[in-house]
Every structure is written in structure tokens, then in C-alpha cells.
Amino acid sequence: MTDNAASAPPATLDDKAVPPTTGRWKLIGPGIVAAATGVGAGDLVATLIAGSRFGYALLWAAVIGCIVKIALAEGSARYHLATGSTMLEGWRSLGKWTSWYFGIYIMVWGFVYGATAMSATALPLAVFFPSVPLWIWAVLTGLSCAAFVAFNRYDAFETVMKIFIGIMFVIVIGIAIMVSPNVGEAVTGLIPSIPEGSAIYTLGLIGGVGGTITMASYGYWVNAKGWRTPAWMGVMRLDNRVAYIVTGMFVVAMLIIGAELLYASQIALSTGDRGLLDLDRVLEERFGSTMSTLFLIGFFATAISSVLGVWQGVSMLFADFVRGIKGETGSREGLEKTPAFRFYLFWLTIPPMTLLFLGRPFLLVIIYGALGAFFMPFLALTLIWLLNSSRVPKEWRSGWLSNGLLGISALLFIVLCISEVVGLFTR
Template sequence: MSDTDAPSKAYGVSDKTEPPSTGRWRLIGPGIVAAATGVGAGDLVATLIAGSRFGYALLWAAVIGCIVKIALAEGSARYHLATGSTMLEGWKSLGRWTSWYFGIYIMVWGFVYGATAMSATALPLAALFPVLPLWAWAMISGLVCATFVALNQYEILENVMKVLIGLMFVIVVGVAIMVAPNLGQALTGLVPSIPEGSAIYTLGLIGGVGGTITMASYGYWVNAKGWRTPAWMGVMRLDNRVAYTVTGVFVIAMLVIGAELLYTAQIALSSGDRGLLDLDRVLHERFGPVISTIFLIGFFATSVSSILGVWHGVSLLFADFVRNVRGGTGSREGLEKTKAFRFYLFWLTIPPMVLLMLGRPFALVVLYGALGAFFMPFLAITLIWLLNSSRVPKEWRSGWLSNGLLGIAALLFVVLCINEVIGLIAGK
């Protein structure tokens, strides 16, 4: 199935009605942006802690998690390419309730995440350059990233993200090699097992690493690349698989570091992004200041790539949300230039600075946790609904493999959602 419409402009990148017959590897990009955005400092700490507590036992869970994310991202982009519509248009077709939920969620999520992302980026900067306090580096990070996103089109963002993920890859994998992994034990970790006390932790590892609202942004980045017809389906799938294979390598490398460097020495890490500073101190003691500094640079690349990706991708989602709330008036092309896009950039950057100074109000944390717990089940279930409906041409509807993986994802995220809600009610 191919498109015969005349090329148009999409987010500043010309449509390409047909993919080239050769050199498709050189086109890979949107998936790299999604992977670099989705894997943040908190994800790396979660994987590190898994390795430090259970050794290699949960390696299989990390691998399955990447497969689940491939299915979710592929489903989002397939809907864009197969229908010519966006995820927001698809959600709107399911009923007004989706707009109410998504509208409340994206506002609360952006307010809290903005402070979280800026703080995470400030941690390595404050460690490398202790001339300014943490809150100052956080504000500078947010303002610089917001300015960059506002002034540049997708193509520039993609190139920068490729550099950042390259830094992340070389540094994290390099450290994993330096700690001399036990390949025999690592291979045994590919056999599914659930150590005592690790059930919910295992599910969290499968569902948490690389999985956020930015998975819904992938289809928008695919369109921004100029891929807008079903003819690009094969290229998109290659792009997506390569990206989440890279994510898988990150996850495995961090679990190796946790298992070899922390598990054997019974070293505990702080929860949250600060756990990477604990790891930095361990690396400094074992390998010296040069490796410590290089690791902090990788920490910075991980954190700032999440800021750039969220500031761009989720602002696109918000701009399309506003367009749909207004009845779908106006073109879905050029969303980066809309007032709604720029407002959400502001929303992610300026209001959260209050949280940097005051901390997180308890009620806001509860609301953020509750709404966030429901988003990934919402994404998985609505993708199953949309991709098996008449909204999608028959040849591009989900088959047994896609439905199976999305069904597993939906079940997984429902369990995690219930656990999160129970934790919120219990005050944990």
C-alpha cells in the first residue's frame, strides 16, 4: 500500500512518499530519540538496584521489558502511518473521557516531571562544577533545553540526541566491561526466575525502563522525520527494533554493573536519581577520578537527553491535544510552531522551578502517582482497541503477535497500576 498524494511539509521536514530501496540503516533516528528520552537516570538506578539486590537473576525481566516496549512503540507509530491520523485523534475517537483523562494527566505530569528532570540533569553538573548550587544548575538546564527546542526543528534535535545516546552507550557499556562481568552467571539470568521478595520489583523492571508518556510521542517523531505513509512501515519497524535493542544493551550493562560492582560487595544505593552519585563514588574508589568524571558525563548525557526529548515530544502531544479539543481545526502539521507547543514548553520549565525551591507538596505527589499509574495501562489498552478496529486498514491491523505482546503489556501495567494505587492509599 503506497501513498500517491503530493508531498507536504510536516514539522519542517519534507514528506518522502517512498522509502529508498537501499541504505535504510542510515535513516534510523526517531527510535533513537524515543530510546534516549525514555531511558532516564531513574531507570538506570532501578536497573542498578535490581543488579545490586538480586545479581543477574532478573536479567530476563529486563530483556522482556525491551520486547514489550518495542510492541508499544510500534503500535503507536503504526497507527500514525496506517491511518494518517495521530494518537490524539485516535483517542478522541474512543470518547470524550479520553480527553478529560489525558488533559488532566499531561498538565499534572508536566508540572512534576519538569522539576524531576531538571534536578536529575543538575546532579552531575553540580558534581562536575560545584561553583553553583543544585537548584541553579537545574534552572539553567531547563531554560537552555527549552530554548534549544523552541529554536530548532526536529532534524537538529535528532542529531543532538544521536550524539548523546552515543555518549551514553560508550560510557555505560565501557564501565560494564571494566567491571569484568561473569558471563556464565549472566547467561543463567536469562532463565526466568523470581527470587524471594522480587515479584513486584520484577514487574516494575519489565514495565518501567524506557516506558513513559514519550512512547506515545514516537508516532509524532516518525511523522516529523517525513515518514507519513504505510510505505514506511518497514523502515519504522527497523528503526524501532534497533532503538530498543540499544535500550536493552543499556539495561543489561547497568544490571551487570549492579551485579558485579554492588551485589558482590553488598553496597546499597540511594533511591532515585541520586543513586547514580553513589555509583560515581564507588567508581572513584575502584577506578580513580578519570573514570568517575567520564561516568558523570554519561550521567549528564542520560539526563539531558530525557529533558530534550520530553520538552519536544510531549509538547507535540499537548499541541495536538489542544488542536483536537478545538474540534480538530487547523493542520496537524507544523505543531512545533503553535502557541500550544510553546505554552507547554513554558509549563515544563518555569512553573516547576517552584518545586525546585519548595519540594513536592504531598497532595500533588499523590495525584501525580495516581494519574501516572493509569497512563501505561491506558496506552496499552487503547492501542489494542484502536489497532483492531475499522479505523485501521485491514492489512495493518494487529496480528496475533502484536495483540499478544500488547495484551501482556496491558496485563503487566494493570498489575503495576493496582500496586501503585495500593501503595498510595497505604501512604508508602
């Protein structure tokens, strides 16, 4: 997303491989993984609710949101490729406070997210097999995803993620076409407007869909793919843009479904992941049981791809975090085989199972919400700082376009952060 059109400097890192000049589309993968991880069931519900309340009026916000996420993911991966350092190393260079914040955040976030993600994936399975309790499906989801991540390398992981996002794409886009979108209203929805009562939904659509902490994992997936020098910058940008265009198509499709199926009928959805079960019932009434079954398969693909992505990507982040705390230097190869990686897999899977039975304690909800609200402003602001500093070779620093998009992102996420923190104490 930088506007500097400079040629890549000579490779100085361990990997001297040069990207091919043709067939680059076949290399696309890490961005798809990041996008599939970032779009969870709760994100789809939030988009559905926006469509059900405001029709097509907020379509423009979904488009802007994709541009914002392209800028953030590109900035993170550009730092990896241009410097040979990870985001964690960049953050540590800004002061010890970043390690304290990130260390606390990743532990609290993982504990609560683990239970939330396992429950979301269990919901469609419990509909298919109602004789099996929801908590059993949740436990089986966590254990099977942990086992898959622990015993498979990145290539197998990426392939499975592509399969799930393919299922998501076909089903969600197919349903959006079947509900016969109003093209005229959709085009009008691309003109920015903020209907009364839609401000928070607008901000949420721009900033809330497509990943939080997993955006910092993108650079690790880029490196796992073998892209480790500035020579791969063009391939990374293609990969990133394709991924978030696909994400944008998901968001637009869900907004269309909400606008066409729910807006006119004023059908209300439950908040959180269970809202997708409400939509399942509406689809069954409108199109029959076959479409309902297909939608539940898409729901499952959406939810489990988020679980797999977090189990792999955030565990990689944690392993690198521990590596930095221990003062280890040199190659980052084999992070997925370290005790720290396996510990975080355990942390995401086993301790959160207690929350499946106990619910989420109030204090934990407050800490989780507050720390999570601060992460995206933290990411956007530190990217601006790092990508305009001498840590990055001059030709790969941010130009006016990248700085502008990252600045808009930072402002947006600060507003969302304030809203979230205020909401935690006023609900």
C-alpha cells in the same frame, strides 16, 4: 509487529515520498530519540538496584521489557502511518473521556516532571562545579533546553539526541565491560526466575524502563522525519527495533554493573536519581577519578537527553491535543510553532521551578503518581482497541503476535498500576 505480510496500500496522505530500497540504516532516528527520552537517570538507578539485590537473576526481565516496549512503540507509530491520524485523534474517537483523562494527566505530569528532570540533570553538574548551588544548575538546564527546542527544527534536535545517546552508550557499555561480567551467571539469568522479594523489581524491569507518555510521541517524531504513509512501515519497524535493542543493552549493562560492583559487596544505593552519585563514588574507589568523571558525563547525557526529549515530544503532544480540542482539521505541519507548543514548553520549565525550593506537596505527589500509574495500561489497552478496529485498514491491523504482546503489556501494566496506587496510600 503485526504478522500480516501485506504490501502497503497506495499513499493517500499529503506526503507521497517513497522510502529508499537501500541505505535504510542511515534513516534511523526517531526511535533513538524515543529511547533516549524514555531512559532517565531514575530508570538506571532502578536497574542498578535490581542488580545489586539479585545479581543476574532478573536479566531475563530486562530482555522481556525491551520486547514489550518494541510492541508498544510499533503499535503507536503503525497507527500514525496506517491511518494518517495521531494517537490523540484515535483516543478521541473512543469517547470524550479520553480527552478529559489525557488533558488532566499531561498538565499534572508536566508540572511535576519538569522539576524532577531539571534536578536530575543538575546533580552531575553540581558535582563538577560544587561552588554553584544545585538549583541554579536546574534552572539553567530547563531554560537552555527550552530555548534549544523552541529555536531548532526536528533535524537539529535529532542530531543532538543521537550525540547524547552515543555518549551514554560508550560510557555505560564500557563500564559494564570493565567490571568483568560473569558470563556463566549472565546466561543463567536469561532463564526466567523470580527470587524471593523480587516480584515488584521484576515487573519494574519489564515495564518501567524505556518511556511512559513519551512513547505516544514516537509517532510524531516519525511524521517529523517525513515518514507519513504505510510505505514507510518497514523503515519505522527497523528504526524502532534498533532503538529498543540499544535500550536493552543499556539496561543489561546497568544490571551487570549493579551485579558485579554492588551485589557481592552488598553496597546499598539511594533511591531516585541520587543513587547514581553513590555509584560514582564506588567507581572512583575501584577505577579512579578518570572513570568517575566519565561516568558523571554519561549521567549528564542520560538526564539531559530525557529533558530535551520531553520538552520537544510532549510539547508536540500537547499542541496536537489543543488542536483537537479546538476542532481544527487538516495538516499537522508546524505544531512546534504554535502558541500551544510554546505554552507547554513554558509549563514544563517555569512553574516547576517553584518545586525546586518547596519540594513536592503531598497531594500533588498522590495525583501525579495515580495518573501516571494509569497511563501505560491506558496506552496498551487503547492500542489493542484501535489496532483491531475498522479505523485501521485491514492489512495493518494487529495479528496474533502483536495482540499477544500488547495483551501481555496491558496485563503487566495493570498489575504495576495497582501496586503503584496501593503504594501511594500505604507509604
